[in-house]
Amino acid sequence: MIKECIVLNDEVINIGPWDYKLQQVLVSPAEYNDEGKTTKEAVYEEQTMNPLPEGATIEEREIEVAPDGGLIVKGSAQPTSDELLGQELAQIKLQSMQQQELLSNMGAELAAARLEIISLKGESGS
Numbered sequence: 001m002i003k004e005c006i007v008l009n010d011e012v013i014n015i016g017p018w019d020y021k022l023q024q025v026l027v028s029p030a031e032y033n034d035e036g037k038t039t040k041e042a043v044y045e046e047q048t049m050n051p052l053p054e055g056a057t058i059e060e061r062e063i064e065v066a067p068d069g070g071l072i073v074k075g076s077a078q079p080t081s082d083e084l085l086g087q088e089l090a091q092i093k094l095q096s097m098q099q100q101e102l103l104s105n106m107g108a109e110l111a112a113a114r115l116e117i118i119s120l121k122g123e124s125g126s
Contacts, residue, residue: 003071007057027044
């Protein structure tokens with residue numbers, strides 16, 4: 001199937017239409033008279049919150065469905081299941097290291113708090 005793609009530096013960064021994230025933005029508020037009646041309506045303007053990256057082009061490319069159900073450019077290399085498992089393992093290891101560091105920091109804080117309590121007990125007991 002042929003689909004519109006966003007290409008930046010010869011790499012497809014988006015398959016399908018770009019989401020410009022258009023949003024209504026207040027340009028000038030409504031004005032009211034002393035009786036609370038509107039004398040001038042509020043003015044809104046549609047603004048692009050997610051512009052196309054500078055240098056990006058819109059091109060039509062041949063697209064196919066990947067084994068995981070996602071869309072890919074036809075003929076583009078996909079990671080093997082072993083590579084995907086390796087990436088998942090690396091993420092799990094990183095999370096584990098971050099949790100170990102957090103636990104270590106909590107242990108150091110707990111030890112410092114205990115020393116402070118011991119110190120305070122020593123000062124009040126003498």
